[in-house]
Amino acid sequence: MTGREQAMTKHHIIVMGVSGCGKTTIGDLVARELGVPFLDGDSLHPVENVAKMAAGTPLTDEDRWPWLATVGSKLAAAGDGGLVLACSALRRSYRDAIREQAPDTVFLHLDGSKEVLARRLEGRSGHFMPTTLLDSQLATLEPLQEDEAGVVVDIAAPVTDVVAQALKGLAAVVRPAKVAQGTPPRQFDVDLAAAPFNLDGDAIAWVEGTLDAMTLEEKIGQLFINHNNDYSPGYLDGVLENYHVGGMRYRPGPSAAVQEHIRYAQSKTRIPLLIASNPEMGGAGSCDDGTFVSTHLQAGSHPDKAIARQMGQVAGVETAALGCNWAFAPIVDIHYNWRNTVISTRSFGNTPEIVVERAKEYFDGISESPTACAMKHFPGDGIDERDQHVVTSYNTLGYEEWDRTYGHVYREMIAHGVQSIMVGHIGAPEVSRHFRPGLADAEILPATLSPELLQDLLRGELGFNGLVLTDASQMVGLTQAKKRKDLVPATIAAGCDMFLFFRNPAEDFQYMLDGYKSGIITEQRLHDALRRILGLKASLGLHLKAADQLVPAADALAVIGSARHRAIAAEIADKTVTLVKDTAGNLPITPVTHPRIRLYGISGGADFTRADPLAYLDVVKEELEAAGFEVHLFRTAEQREAAGEAGVNFMSIISEEATGDYAEKYDAAFVFANVKGFAQEAAIRIKWSSPMAAEIPWYVTEVPTVFVSLNQPNHLIDVPMVRTAIHAHAGTREAIRAAVEKIQGKSEFQGTFNENVFCGSFDTRL
Incomplete structure (x- = not known):
């Protein structure tokens, strides 16, 4: 049937038959072919009916009549849009009750022998219809009569043949309808045989069989990725038994504890879990003892693109040893605005070309391990200066410019095989208006809630066939947009496949369930999301492994923080420490030429990690003293x-500090800054300890002064007076040691930088 014929046809179809005949699977596939929504009638049963069936008690007609009236009203309410609905409809009187509400209903009867039906029921773990009721249902079944519009198909054939026969039969009995005004919604259903899933027939059969065997609650649960705030078995039991989640991300801890936590989780779930981590910088984002290799910016700050591959390789090896199988990386944002500190160190650079080149390297490196990637944050951060953790931010590029920049990055990475995309709580006003002309400012929503960005753009124009997940759902960039009860299901309805983190598990689960039951999430959208989730799991081979084989043995942890990985980190640190400027010719500074060093430390204060923000200064002092300097550490009031x-x-x-004999006490001043503040502030700048603070580089006119940043690349806007500026990228011992060696002239600076470091101000270059 052509798309034109589909648009001309009014589909009000009941897929009927006894339990186990495949009403959900076949009905959903038929609906997809016809381009109409699908709804499982079981979801319309009142709770009293569900309880009876679960207890093995057959329903009476008095139980069924209200349910059948609801089924009929759902079909009638679909209007010209059409609907395929699964409902047993075993008796003629039941079908008549449905037709009273929706007279043009056509019935698709999935018929099968008792033996075939019994085998299928035995494989339906968790469904509320016990096999003991099969005899009762077969006795109740009244086949379609001659005056009933309908089709009968034998379910013994393969699923594809059953669907084909059903469509052929329906084409002969479904009547034409008026053409609706406007363009029908575009549908972008998953193709599990195509990239990035590339599943074979057996894997696709596992996806479909698993989907068919899931209860409604299990289906809703698969949409969620839990944030594990507790390592106890009791906590995991509650999450898995009550909410049936499809994935997990945990709070990093010691590698042994993390691995055991993941092992327990996988042992307790019927459907294997996606286990995510945040290895943006190597293994360090996945456990406390993982290897920090480099930041994204660091990996883009040297001509050697293999640095990004090495970062990915270490990340893959270490996270796989833990039992992780899903990396929330690489970051493919472009750092266009120097004021943006959300991705200033988390972007490979400020051009699409460097981002694409290094992101591909990272992906290839981590893909050497059994790991899927989720690149982020669509539609692209780096234009606004604000942080979506605390406020909705916007990518304000026009469509054509967006397409040349961010669009180019996403096309390249999609073609390269990235399996999933994390969507940011970032609006794109002009891109949205390209697809929805006339959208008012108040109607611009973050991408997580925007079907024009997720469907028309990401699925349609960019051709992404993989899985889409939201960024963390507690971020105010999302929560300020709608009430929680509305936004939870709205993300899935808009085109996201998974929802990252509960706020309150019981509430969010119910919000999602209510959204499905009310029709906000259509059956077609739900099943498409579930196929993508299960498809990603199958693409990783999780369905082929026993539960006790999903997590490596404890001895696999030997690779985490290994000497080999630390040596890679040290080599990268040596390559990427960058001399931004030395306009006064202060370097080199050695213990022979400048023995007495005044050392200042700058931090942004304690953040949500609760780590000591000045702990790095102990390492700096140790490295300077090991080099032979006499170090005098400044302390604030x-x-x-x-x-x-x-x-x-x-x-x-x-x-006390700013005295005329400063140059008599000290030969040089070193300022080491490790300012972070990520996810807590809309913008990050240096915050001094007090007004006119003594640590502010007033002393640049007194002694040679060297400013070293261990994190943010934009500090020259706040210390333009320094004439020697170095970007060491990280507060690790390897990076600090490399910086100290280069200050002394023991090795050459090799790192590169982009124009963002000068922050658009002339005085920063002096």
Whole structure:
């Protein structure tokens, strides 16, 4: 049947038959072919009916009449849009009750022998229809009569043949309808045989069989990725038994504890879990003792593109050892706005070309391990300066410019085989209006809620066939858009396949379930999402492994933080420490030429990780002293008061520090900055300890001063007075040691930088 013929046809179809005949599987496939929604009639049963069936008690006609009236009203309400609905409809009187509400209903009877039906029922784990009721249903069944519009198909044939016969029969009995005004919604159903899934027949059969055997609650649960806040078995039991989640991400901890946690989770679930981690910088994002290899920016700050591949390789090896199979990486945002600090260190660079080149390398490296990737954050961060963790941010490029930049990145990575995409809570006003002309400002929503971005653009124009997941659902970039009860199902309805993190598990699960029952999430959209979820699991081969084989043995953890991986990190640190400027010719500075060093440390204060923000200074001091320098560490008034010193304040510290004999006490000043603040602030700049703080580089006119950033690349906007600036990228011992060696001239600076470091101001270049 052609698309034109489908649009001309009014489909009000009941897929009928006894339990086990495949009403859900066949009905959904038929609906997809006809381009209409699908609904499982079981979801319309009142809770009293479900309880009876689960207890093995046959329903009475008094139980059925209200349900059948609801089924008929659903068909009638579908109007010219059409609907395929699965409902047993065993008796003529039941079908008559449906026709009273929807007279043009056509019945597709899936017929099969008792033996075939019994075998299928035995494989339906968790369904509320016990096999003991099969005899009762067969006794109740009244075949379609001559005056009933309908088709009978034998289910003994393969599924594809059953669907083909059903469509052929329906084409002869379904009547034409009026053509609806406007263009019908575009449908982009998954093709599991195509990239990035590339499943064979057996794997596709596993997906379809698993889907057919799932209860409604299991289907809803698969849409969620839980954030594991507790490592206890009891906690995991509750999550898996109550919410049937499809995936998990855990809070990093010691590798042994993480691995055992994952092992327990996989042992307790009927359907294997996607286990995600955040290996943006190597293994460090997955467990406390993982190897920090480099940041994305660091991997883009040297001509050697293999750095990104090495980062991916280490990330893959270490996360696979833990039992992870899904990496929330690489990051493919483009750092166009120097004020944007969300991705300033988490982007490979400020051009599409560098992002594509390095992202492909990372993907190829991590793909050497059994790992799927979720690149992020569609439709692209790096234009706005705000952080979607605390406010909705926007990619304000026009469609044509977006297509040349971010669109280019996504096309290249999709063609390269990336399996999944994490969608940011980032709006794209002009791109949305390209697909929905006339959208008012108030109607611009973050991409997680925008079908024009997820369906028309991502699925349609970019041709992405893989899985789409939301970014963390507690982020205010999403939560400010709608009430929670509305936004939870709206993300799936818009085109996301998985929902990242519960806020409140019981509430969010119910919101999603209610969204399905009310029709916000159509049966077709739900099943398409589930096929993508199960398809990703099958593409990783999870369906072929026993539960006790999904996580490696404990001895696999030997690779985590190994000497080999630390050596890779040290080599990359040496390559990427970058001299941004030395306009005063201060370098080299050695213990012979400048023995006495005044050392200042700058941080953004404690963040959500609760790590000591100045802990890195101990490492800096150790490395400088090991090199032979005499180090004099500056402490603020607050730090001195915390140490028990009395009678100090910021004014007294200024008077004490800024004296005329400064150059007689110190030969050089080193400022090491490790300012983070990620996910808590809309923008990040240096915050000094006090007004006119003594650590601000007033001393640049007194002694040679070297500023070293261990994180953000944009600090020159706040310290333009320094004439020697170095970007070491990370607060690791390897990066600090490499920076200290290069300050002394023991090795050459090899790192590169882009124009963002000068922050668009002339004085930063002086």
